[in-house]
Amino acid sequence: MARPTVRRRVAATWPFRPTVRYSTQVASALRTETIGGVVMLLAAVAALVWANTPWAGAYKSLQTFEISPHWLHVGHMDVQHWASGALLAVFFFIAGLELREELTHGELRNPRDAALPVIAAAAGVAAPALIFLAISVGEPGASSGWAIPTATDIAFALAVLAVTFTSCPAPLRAFLLTLAVVDDLIAITIIALFYTDTLHWTPLGIGVLLIAAYGVLQYKGMRSPWVYVPLAVVAWYCLQRSGIHATVAGIALGMLTSSKETPDERPTNAERTDHVLRPFSAGVAVPVFAFVSAGVGLGASQLGAVFTDRVALGVIAGLVIGKFVGVFGGAWAAVRLGLATLGDELHWHEIAGVALLAGVGFTVSLLIGGLAYTDPSQFERVTTAVLIASVLASAAAAVVFRRRVRLRARPG
Template structure:
């Protein structure tokens, strides 16, 4: 008997711990913390005497030239490959919102939808106003338009753990629609070259994927090669490959099964979310966030109108756009404010929308291929995301104290 236990011991804890780890990675808080840790490691490493090794690592090329994928270093694999998984998850979330969530009813969808559109337009206008006249500034107008889903939800979970469910749903819907708009912007405005044959091949693979989903095919091994081919041809086409990720996610079936098994969308989310949160997004954060934080480097950021435009767009523009869009929608009768939503808490979410990070860094890399300019933009995104997180946290902590006082008063009364 003891021998049998000893033989099984190395395997059983590993399986159990793997399941526990995967379950933890499915929560926004853990994923956000890992991404933040990867960012901190990159920042620390990039500001040590060993920073050259960090640069060598993220520019290390993995070029399967026989596949036609040239000049693919680790940074390009992270933004073009790993983030495709992240945007696949975003596509799944958007499909869920359209099928069962806030976007199912047009009246409920109006508030976050209008807020998201205004939250894209206003930051872009503020960026253009602040950066006007700077060389190449116009290419970066979309950098401050995106909200990072994982980071924003993690901050909300940590600072306002008892937030009303409709408030969290508002932020999730806002961020998902925001990402969909960002991906559309990338596809339209950041495609310098277009290979039509490859694009058509990718569209064909996406169509086959959607047709099989509609027919109710369940085997993941049917979809994996199709999804890889869709990504590959999209990458070859010149359109950013994350577009394929969103399209595939939105086409994944959420139709319930007679035997109460997970739907295709639920199963894909269950399997891929831990991989996205625990590997894909942290690796992207690690290879993108390592910028110099010396006095001269920070001085260059605050002396660069493009970088200042990014900070103003994310911190001021996102708040004005999201909160102002929601307020205007309610005042004009285009949307209603639910019973559990309050303007003060919506103001906190509007501030939190200024956490651009993942998608902002992605667009920044597409808009500014010059390493020096991209580094200043990256630093600006990090500064803005930090400011937005702190401001939102202060609002939420104040609301927590107010709610606690109100509950104590009700108990005493």
């Protein structure tokens, strides 16, 4: 009687067939910041390893493999462009949902509570841009890359916070989340305003109308995904055709997704959508983007080129120094001027750690870098600079947070 049981177990595990329960567990894990950040980090490391092997040419071929059927009329779209334009639209949709949640139920609901992270985020955009321009002034293309060090990567930053600051107080995590979400909103606005070369008004108008229709249906309480998915896809396509970066559609649709409570206490549209899309964003969209974007050469000549390129140095300084100065300085000034309060559970040392962590620019910085520099060698130097800065910012923040963990653990 034992043998059939063993055979059934072997048959169930080989060849491997994911069960519904297993798939549910994976999706649940990907909804946590730690797992999502680790998956993204592993994807970036895999790209770096591949790009520094004798098979680096195959990696470049993958990046530039074109997938642009003529009937789509989207121009020349290679794998890298699909990752940044389509997959990151899902990432920004999640960012839009988070911003809507913050506005409805979170820190941004109360203007007094919102003032601290909003002012810190705004200062954390301005200071890195100014530092970048000060360092890179006079270099060819310097004026194109000023926005690269202005962004904070939500997933990566929250993952580092979760791993290094296990006793993190809830208000500090809320501060970082709100800071990063507002930062993303500013970044997507910058992309729409400063990285759009040519506007095609007809597809733009259709896209805006479709986004408006999406918002009206959300307001009216429509719940069927069979209506919303086609609307969202066609809206994305229209913005892609219009010349505006299609990730703008993602954050706009996310912000318009209803978080209104239902009379029968069913999950809201925002909660349902987040539940479905977050695992895809954390497990597929962002890791694939990281994989096709982060593969740069790390040989002596490539690193030497980074540290002699003032544009790349401006990116590093902007993220590591500028973000800290802007976020911490903005928060300090807001409290000193009476525009915001720090709160009983927060400490300035912890705000300093978050300010350092804001220098992890990874996803959005790489996106803006690709829009700012079309020359492959310049983009590679900028990508390397973003990776170096993100590692330095993470390490510095980890040191601060680990010290706070030890201090909080002391008796009395």
